[in-house]
Amino acid sequence: MTTDATATAAHGRRRPGIPLGRIAAQLCAWTYALMLLAPLYYLLVSSFKTNAQIFDSPLSPPTSLSFGRFATAISDARLDLAIANSLIVTVSSLVLVLVLALPASYALARAGGRTARVIERAFSLGFLIPTFAALLPTFLLAAELGLFQTRTFLILFLPATSLPLAVVLLTQFMRTVPQEVEEAARMDGAGSVTILVRVYLPMVVPGVVTVGILSFLQYWNEYLYSLVLIGPDEAQRTIQVAVPLLRSSLETDFGVLAAGTVVTLLPVYVAYAFLQRRMEGAMIGSAVKI
Amino acid sequence: MNPRWTACRCAAAATVLSGLLSGCGGPLDPKTDDPGTLVVHSSFSPGTPGADVYAASIREFERENPGTEVKNLYNQGELFNVFETARLADKEADVVLVNLYDKSFSWTGLGATLPVNEYLKEWNLTERVRPSALKAWTDREGRVRGFPWSGFSWPVLFNTDLLAKAGVDEVPRTLPELREAVEALRAEGITPMAIGGNDWSGQKLLMQIMQGYMEPRVARRVFAKAGYCAEPQAMRGLRLFTELRDTGLFGKGAQGFTADEMNAEYFGERAAMMSALTSTIASVPEKVAEHTEAGGLPMPADGQYGKPSVYTGDTSTGIWITPNGREKIDKVEKFVKFFYRKKSVQHFVDDSGFKLGLRDQKGSAGFPLVTESNEVSEGDDVARVVMPDSHVPAAASAPLNRATSIAFSPGASPQRICRALDVAYKS
Numbered sequence: 001m002t003t004d005a006t007a008t009a010a011h012g013r014r015r016p017g018i019p020l021g022r023i024a025a026q027l028c029a030w031t032y033a034l035m036l037l038a039p040l041y042y043l044l045v046s047s048f049k050t051n052a053q054i055f056d057s058p059l060s061p062p063t064s065l066s067f068g069r070f071a072t073a074i075s076d077a078r079l080d081l082a083i084a085n086s087l088i089v090t091v092s093s094l095v096l097v098l099v100l101a102l103p104a105s106y107a108l109a110r111a112g113g114r115t116a117r118v119i120e121r122a123f124s125l126g127f128l129i130p131t132f133a134a135l136l137p138t139f140l141l142a143a144e145l146g147l148f149q150t151r152t153f154l155i156l157f158l159p160a161t162s163l164p165l166a167v168v169l170l171t172q173f174m175r176t177v178p179q180e181v182e183e184a185a186r187m188d189g190a191g192s193v194t195i196l197v198r199v200y201l202p203m204v205v206p207g208v209v210t211v212g213i214l215s216f217l218q219y220w221n222e223y224l225y226s227l228v229l230i231g232p233d234e235a236q237r238t239i240q241v242a243v244p245l246l247r248s249s250l251e252t253d254f255g256v257l258a259a260g261t262v263v264t265l266l267p268v269y270v271a272y273a274f275l276q277r278r279m280e281g282a283m284i285g286s287a288v289k290i
Numbered sequence: 291m292n293p294r295w296t297a298c299r300c301a302a303a304a305t306v307l308s309g310l311l312s313g314c315g316g317p318l319d320p321k322t323d324d325p326g327t328l329v330v331h332s333s334f335s336p337g338t339p340g341a342d343v344y345a346a347s348i349r350e351f352e353r354e355n356p357g358t359e360v361k362n363l364y365n366q367g368e369l370f371n372v373f374e375t376a377r378l379a380d381k382e383a384d385v386v387l388v389n390l391y392d393k394s395f396s397w398t399g400l401g402a403t404l405p406v407n408e409y410l411k412e413w414n415l416t417e418r419v420r421p422s423a424l425k426a427w428t429d430r431e432g433r434v435r436g437f438p439w440s441g442f443s444w445p446v447l448f449n450t451d452l453l454a455k456a457g458v459d460e461v462p463r464t465l466p467e468l469r470e471a472v473e474a475l476r477a478e479g480i481t482p483m484a485i486g487g488n489d490w491s492g493q494k495l496l497m498q499i500m501q502g503y504m505e506p507r508v509a510r511r512v513f514a515k516a517g518y519c520a521e522p523q524a525m526r527g528l529r530l531f532t533e534l535r536d537t538g539l540f541g542k543g544a545q546g547f548t549a550d551e552m553n554a555e556y557f558g559e560r561a562a563m564m565s566a567l568t569s570t571i572a573s574v575p576e577k578v579a580e581h582t583e584a585g586g587l588p589m590p591a592d593g594q595y596g597k598p599s600v601y602t603g604d605t606s607t608g609i610w611i612t613p614n615g616r617e618k619i620d621k622v623e624k625f626v627k628f629f630y631r632k633k634s635v636q637h638f639v640d641d642s643g644f645k646l647g648l649r650d651q652k653g654s655a656g657f658p659l660v661t662e663s664n665e666v667s668e669g670d671d672v673a674r675v676v677m678p679d680s681h682v683p684a685a686a687s688a689p690l691n692r693a694t695s696i697a698f699s700p701g702a703s704p705q706r707i708c709r710a711l712d713v714a715y716k717s
Contacts, residue, residue, distance in 0.1 A: 056558065077335070139375065143378065148381055245364055248333070248337075248338045250549070250570065252550055
């Protein structure tokens, strides 16, 4: 009787508690979050420390919150100009990739023939081209066109690198738009461009946002092609090319370098924060549809 | 917000921003094609050693030469690649200020830069250059690759306070003295020698110790063509290195450290010794410099050098003229002559602690430890060993630095180290 009562009581206590699986899942999630946050924390606190403090106690909080290293990073590497250049390149490339990918995706989503399937697969093949493999021919092309060491070439080139992903993603989003909606619009006399702009575009906004944020991250963080094709000129170089100037092989102020890196991350964070809800909505929407 | 309008606004903003900032005279206008602009590619980016003096010198040069504007392009580790790519597209800078190292050894032979023999004579600058510097910058065909400018000393710094704390009254000059010092420092919990076992600083020290038993001609051959495992003198040197490593000469985790960690260890007075290049010596905090003494690295009594050893060289920075620079040779001449002028040079010596490969310059007023290091390095109390950088092929430089990390790993045998070094040449 006593044993039964104890068992019942124990059973009774366990039921309203949190299941073990959920605790484990939460533990894993928190661990993962901490693993992601740790480098950001390290970067941020290092921005307020001297080299000696960074090496002696890397994870301890800073003793002062002077923003002098941020000012030094910005003035030494001219991060102000670099951010302007990165914005010019990133935003222009973003607009270009959407202008190219939206009509292409619309056409592919609505075409049902074998040719369309071949073209769609051809776009997918773009994923197979390794970045390094394209560097030399791209450089030669830039030199041949007289666009070497210009932002213009990068603005034309970067959309080409992300176009396959943009087209494949947007095509899938556009396929979810019911055919009847388009037919109704056509009966009202709308042409293909009008249907794309007024019917499809509003319905695939989550897809556009997804492509936008993925492309933004890719363009903003691009280093190799920016270094090779635009070069070191402070009037043109992007932020990813400017920040390494804060690192010298002989002697580096790691506090200034960390501050410069934080500055490069801010626009990415702002862009993500701005588009986060729409992107998450798009992801969830896609998952539900699958 | 309507996404169409967002896209349109972004496009409009980008266009307007681009137009405003990159138009003629705007801060985003490159101006590199302006015939009045001399484009100079260097590593003197703000915040690096010598950058302030360089910037001040450029301002002075522009004041002296109205109508000539200097446009500076900066790179650090990527300078060699960026220059070569630009050269391929005929868009390279007019003048390059960079060291003779790695890829730059082949530039003059490939036509990427111009030999300066004739310019040295025409501009009456030959007498200004120290013979050792001229020799270092001359290739096998007799071409002077660039105008020799700054050089380096690479002695060992000893923190005499930390040595005294461990009961070591004299800077060690022989291997037995070094071993005793290591033991005493270890007993006091002090790291004997700081080193970046994972980069160039460790690589130089490894090869310096290895040369304890290597004849200079053998060292030059091995550095140029590898064959460490097959060379008995190199193997004997490696055995000496592993023996010193295993007695505790280096700090824990040295195999993962870089020069920055090495500097932090010594500048923070946690290590009693450090192998240091001129630019590093100039950065030693004043308080530490007060009780720092420069000397050589103790070498084996039965080896090739009877004295402690140092590296010295004249290849830190040279002034290279490119094919584009030939088109503006009158401006280049003014620039080179300005940077060869005693007053300009002394400014770098006094305010940045540079060592120049030019004659008749006084020691650094602002950096007494640099002056002392230079005097020690050029004196009779030390021997000067072969500088590997002048012989290691460009393709092997980076892999060799990585292979060095194995040497500083506890327990790595001489055979394992020599194999790693040999493999680096095949990368």
